[in-house]
Amino acid sequence: MKISKISKAIKANDAKNGLRRILVASFILGITIIFLFLYKHIGSVDSVELYSYYKKMYIHDTYSQNAVTAIYLNYRVFDTFFEALLLMICVTGIMYFFKEKSTYNNSEYKEKKHELLEAALNFLYPIIIVFGIYLILYGSKSPGGGFQGGAVLAAVFMSRYLVNPGAIWHVDSLKNVEKMLYLLIVSFSSLLILANSYIEFKSLYLIIMNFLIGFKVFCGLSIIFFYFAYIDTDSLESW
Amino acid sequence: MLEFLFLSLIIFAIVTVQTKNLIRAVIYLGGLSLICSVTYIMLAAPDVALAEAVIGCTLSTILFLVVLRKYRVFNVCFVYPQINIIQENTNVQDDMSYMDNANIIKLVENYCYSKELEPHIIYSNRYEDLITISYQYDIIVHQLGKQFWLYGRKRNYQVINLKAYIKKNISDLEKDGASIEFELL
């Protein structure tokens, strides 16, 4: 008797939700069609000006073989400046939302160890690390760059967690390294922004910047992942 | 080739939004991200494709999965030892009611639904599991006849809430003559 009542209520609720979703879907469908119609009438005003400039001038201006790197490290380095800041603020926020833990070596994770996986990954680590560093160093010549390389290096950190969740990590030093790297990024990018025409070593500059950004991104993403993996439930409860 | 990729993008997006199960939705999002990455290569943007593959596909998906794994599932391990062990404890020989565990399981499940957790119950009859698997489970229910022992970790706040919940609703169980002991480790 009771169960039938409950199931009836659940069914009624489902029907209501389904109706709402159909209404929303038809509304959105209508908007999409209007949007596509307006998109067909979109104008164009000699819109390839900037594109053709970059196409012609990027090697001459920046000594970079990769046009994308030329843009984000030279023409629009001000964006990159903020992008690195974004990652740092994100890390600050996550550190704030998940309060810091006093000890990281939880015995509860210790038994979870996959030996086969570990053996396979031990073989793979050097390859991944070399690949990441290659992406960073050759970012100004071939596809890749600081962001991608840093993320690949952070993947190493994550796979270590998958293999051996009980390992002890020293994140505090990573945090300080991140701040230090950001200060260096700020100084270097300011150098370019304020005195671009006086810089002689532009190709060296690209490599240094890529290197700094790569390690900054590595630190940031690793810390984010670390805090997610070892969320301290006590700290969430305490406030 | 590109048209095919575009079509699969749309299909994947619809499936991702429509799926009820969150974990599946996250996996579909990862797949969507991977197809996007392939599409970017076809659009002659290898830098973006690399970034999307590493950051969008791998890292975001892992973050989602870590969050979901920690906070959607409530693992319950139900242990009832084999009969020969019970027979050594002679006081429960008279009837076979030790098999009747429905009430306490229902209680735990009700608690989970009220907190929007997914109860994940595993039955076992091997005594030694108690020790070896203790790190994986939020709570372990150990039954001997009409006696139940519940073990949970002190640091797990859900277990503490569950204890309060069971204390509140203990009268249903006591009707059948069952007794419950709750231990925080």
Next chain:
Amino acid sequence: MELYYYIIIPVFIATLVYFLPNRGSRIIAFIMQLALFGMSVYNFVQVKDNGVVTNYLGGWSNGVGIALRADSEASIFIVMTTFLFLITISLGMFKEYIDNTFIFLFVILEALLITTFLSTDLFNIYIVIEISTIAVSILIMYKRDSRSVYDALIYFLSNILGMTFFLFGIAFIYKIFGVLDIYIIAEKMKNINDPLEVILPFGLLMTAACLKCAVLPLFSWLPKAHGTPSAPSIVSAILSGLYVKGGIYLFIRLRSMFQPVIDIDHYFLLIGVITAIVGVILAILQKDIKLILAYHTVSQLGIILVGICAGSIESYYGALYHCINHSIFKALLFIIAGIIIERYKIRNVTEIRGVFRRMPVVSIVAIMAIAGITGTPFFNGSISKYMIQAGLEGNLIKYSIVLVNFGTILSFCKFLSMFFGKDFHRDKGVTLINLIKTLPIFIMGLLCFLLGIMGDALLEVVFNYRISIISYSYLLKSIYFIFTLLLAIALYKYFLSRILKRLKPIEFELTFNHIALSIVVFFVITVIFGLI
């Protein structure tokens, strides 16, 4: 001097402070603020003398790189920013929750705001607003209260959603014009004849800007973010006083960018009026101090929007002047609300009594700020509101602004009643006047008065605009104000206070799904109005 220094110095100092011990960092931040304020005043004088300053970062001109541009409006906004941050940081020096992380985020927020005012690149503005959204959502839950987690999530996601629309708009702009610099786009906009060709980027960008300005259907996040219990009062002051002005400034620039093709000022005028009325009605119905102030921010933003879109120069400059005035008295009111909450430990206006006896200096300053916001003669609000009203056409809008002002006075009668009456709580000691703590708020209270007395002179200096305040009409207005005030007090005492005691506080609350729906609906309506 390069404009880049206004961004690099706060960012560099904030990151450096992150390393240092807590005690020293406050002093460094304070000294940096002082220097920055001096620099911004210097910059303002420079812009005043030599005209618009444009710096091309990295030496790439013509939209290839990113440019910073300071005209007289941007430079006065920067002076305002540095001044308010100077005040708030000097007030925050003595709070125990101020640590390195807080100073880092707070000073970074300043740098981001300055960049919003200076940058001419659409994508750069997008990144800056995105970062500031993250920083603000951390700052508003800085004191860790379980209610504010929800507020922070709503604030965060609805703003991110708005900025997604903004990014899509940027994508269309890039498709049409091929550049990202606002001023170059404005030049190219003259070649476009049909509004149909740019209606999509217009709708998308304006939706995001209006979300930041918190107009009618989209303001649900603002009271939550500004009035949330866990936000330190100096953060609320900055958010309500300054941060929303970033949205207004964005709106002004986007509007002038699209002006040659799409001009739908009458639509935004209507929205502004409705926002002002709804905001003030909701403010009257609140009991929580911070929420009252937050809803007043909504209604004042509506008035500013009306001034910008009214179509006459007088009300446009009036709106800009009202931005400055509003940031001063609203920040001051939030700070005072913080002091009162700290003393009384309750937030309900109907329960707090006898503030004047306990904190006389603070109360005098508060009354000055209230005089500013209600538009009392000789205070700053009266000048800017007078200017906005003078430039309006059409009786309906004029009377609705009068109505809004009456509502503001009525609502602040409720606020005013807090200062009198008997203190029901035990602790009766008069607060000792700490000179260093009181000096900043005293300066701000004085500014409310000075900006009123010397309003015409200041307007001439800042905007090169001479207003002609006819003394006869001003006198008439003063008499009219006194009459309104008496009416409002009577209405409050015999009618409203009794209703409020029984009434449960009504909040204009939407869940996130409804916020998203309202954003989409707003977008559709904007597009329809743009095409008509």
Next chain:
Amino acid sequence: MLNGEITSIILFFIGVYGIIARRNMVKSIISIGIMEMAIILFLLSVNFEKGMRAPVSGLTSNISDPLPQALMITAIIIGVAVNAIGLSLFINIYHKYGTTNWTKAAYKRRQGGRK
């Protein structure tokens, strides 16, 4: 018939549908992710024509537009930061309110933010 821009407009509105229709918080974050992907796809296909080559290794003729690519790397980083912050706030809210549903959370917020 399907080109990159039309696909991305459709994807964008699928994301919008997800945000409006689904009441789960994680679903909202996922939908915002889909919208961001759509915008990235749009910008990359703005100046793209068939047969273009990647703007790397010193090519200067017939290469795809490098500017959107540089911008979109930024957008991807912003996306992961938004995901991380959104998820961490979500975990907090889940702990405090015990729900992942927007409507229920709004109700509980009105009650004073307890479980």
